[in-house]
Amino acid sequence: MKIDTVNENGKIMVNLSGSMYVEEAAVLREKLIVLMESGHKQFVIKLNHVEYIDSSGLGVLVAIQKRALQIQGSVTLVGASGLVKELFELTRLNKVFTMQ
Structure with a gap:
């Protein structure tokens, strides 16, 4: 998996x-x-190019979301499709995250 981060106007x-x-x-x-x-x-x-996320990956995203909320921040997930989108819907995490 490749992870790239860029600061765009204060948003990572x-x-x-x-x-x-x-x-x-x-x-x-x-x-x-x-x-x-x-x-x-x-x-x-951005999840546009993510083909699969296992349960530990979902757990990390939830932990990051929780930590962001504790510091009055936010996590937005963008571009989930196919199997990845289905995983969020099946686990109902699409109700936990702001998804676009």
Whole structure:
């Protein structure tokens, strides 16, 4: 999985591609926590090029969302489609996240 982050006008754009399993989820979590600790609060996670997310990946996204809310921030998920979109709907996480 490839993880790229870009600061666009104070929002952190997180571009993901590939599949997110346990190892990749841990890397993503660490990157986003470091950004939060350095003062960033607004995150847009682009899922356009993500083919699969396992349960640990979903768990990391939920943990990041919870942490962002604690610091009055937000996490928006963009571009989920196919199997990834179905996973969010089946787990009802589409009700937890702002999804576009």
